[in-house]
Amino acid sequence: MSAAEQRWIPWMRRALQLAALADGHTSPNPLVGAVVLDAAGQLVGEGFHARAGEPHAEVGALAQAGDAARGGTIVVTLEPCCHHGRTPPCADAVIAAGIQRVVVALTDPDPRVAGGGLQRLRDAGLEVISGVLEAEAAYQNRAFVHRVQTGRPWGVLKWAMGLDGRTALSNGASQWISGPPARAWVHQLRAGCDAVIVGGGTVRADDPLLTSRGRCASEPLRVVLSRSLDLPQSAQLWDQTVAPTLVAHGPVAVAAAADEAPASVRLAALQGHGVAVQQLDRCEPEALFPELASRGCNRVLWECGPSLAAAALHQGCVQELAVVIAPKVMGGELARTPLGDLGFTAMDQVVPVSLAAAQNLGRDLLLQGVVGAMPIQDGVTRGTRQ
The missing domain is CATH 3.40.430.10 (Dihydrofolate Reductase, subunit A)
Structure with missing residues (x-):
């Protein structure tokens, strides 16, 4: 990880802390947290996925940030989804909010996504950084990941x-x-x-x-x-x-x-x-x-x-x-x-x-x-x- 990417580590730690607030409540979904920084790097929004069927972490953080998200950065523990499940695609919400940079810990292996969310963000002209604190995020979601991989x-x-x-x-x-x-x-x-x-x-x-x-x-x-x-x-x-x-x-x-x-x-x-x-x-x-x-x-x-x-x-x-x-x-x-x-x-x-x-x-x-x-x-x- 480059020195430029290491600056996102404290914010990703905060996103992981937010994700942990819903421990035991999100199944069958994973734990996910997100923070939004404005163009100057100041915190303007936070969110986490509380339970299946409710808004994802990105949506909550962007709603809190409002117009201050434009030109800013969203730091999220899991790749924004690009498909319709119980809720609309988060990648579209990130793009619509005017975010310019997305920092992600884990890439989503779901065949409906499998990096497609990150690619959609890149195609829209956003900068994408992935793999920040990947080990910590993987361990936090070890139960969910194990179920997805093994059934x-x-x-x-x-x-x-x-x-x-x-x-x-x-x-x-x-x-x-x-x-x-x-x-x-x-x-x-x-x-x-x-x-x-x-x-x-x-x-x-x-x-x-x-x-x-x-x-x-x-x-x-x-x-x-x-x-x-x-x-x-x-x-x-x-x-x-x-x-x-x-x-x-x-x-x-x-x-x-x-x-x-x-x-x-x-x-x-x-x-x-x-x-x-x-x-x-x-x-x-x-x-x-x-x-x-x-x-x-x-x-x-x-x-x-x-x-x-x-x-x-x-x-x-x-x-x-x-x-x-x-x-x-x-x-x-x-x-x-x-x-x-x-x-x-x-x-x-x-x-x-x-x-x-x-x-x-x-x-x-x-x-x-x-x-x-x-x-x-x-x-x-x-x-x-x-």
Whole structure:
């Protein structure tokens, strides 16, 4: 990047900060922020994409700038779109505003755009600079980008454990391993996710609520992945006035034991509560993920037991780890650990994790890492908008 282009870095950082204000609210769209500078380089407008169907970041920033945008610069974290989706093309709005320079972090890979927005701006005589803070913008939108590229959401696996790696005592007791600050952080993490997933065993053992405790206006979808549909008749998850719930199951669930309620009765009971039900080809994480992507989920959170967590990791449905380590020693040869058997027999088979962040949450330590390599600066980690 040239010295002339580096002067846009502070403004792009501001645009990224604006984009982050809508974290957890824009799915299936990405996070996008924009700032408008007048011809003298003074800030005259800011905006961010708040949620799908609402104006894009460029439109909001240009509206705030008004006539002061003429002859100026717009700095935006994603290439202005050039197609009609739920909203009109942003490239046309930029041109109509009289902007003379556009500074972009990411180019849009959507075949409807794929650089077409930037080309339309160039054809209109605007100066275009791209790639400014591309790595930061790609990481910020890693969940959206992953869904666009793979057709599956970005999976975050979270657990809390003691210093000896235990997530529960030998008798199953696990409340509370972490302290109040860590639990508050988990609620905020849920607020930034589109769905929270557990297995039937977690529902039976813990009767979880799985909400953000009011930290977001629209609570994430609560998902139960169940092989047998052997679920409690009464559970907090069935209260749809709190948050929506989806129960996903495989074909095996239709075959109930003779001394149990038939699957049809169990499904009817769930639907009577207003719970959505989805049959999958297989009751596996890799079968669930395309369904969640079709529902517009960019980022989902696994809060499940060790067997389901291991299956999700093994099947490529975990891209990020969030591990809370409490300063406690729990012991017990039979005490539960975060993950079930992954079938590894040699150290060169283990899952590599790139540490992304570490911070203290009260007395607890939070470690966050990306499974495999960090999703930045690979030339394709980019986004699109609808």
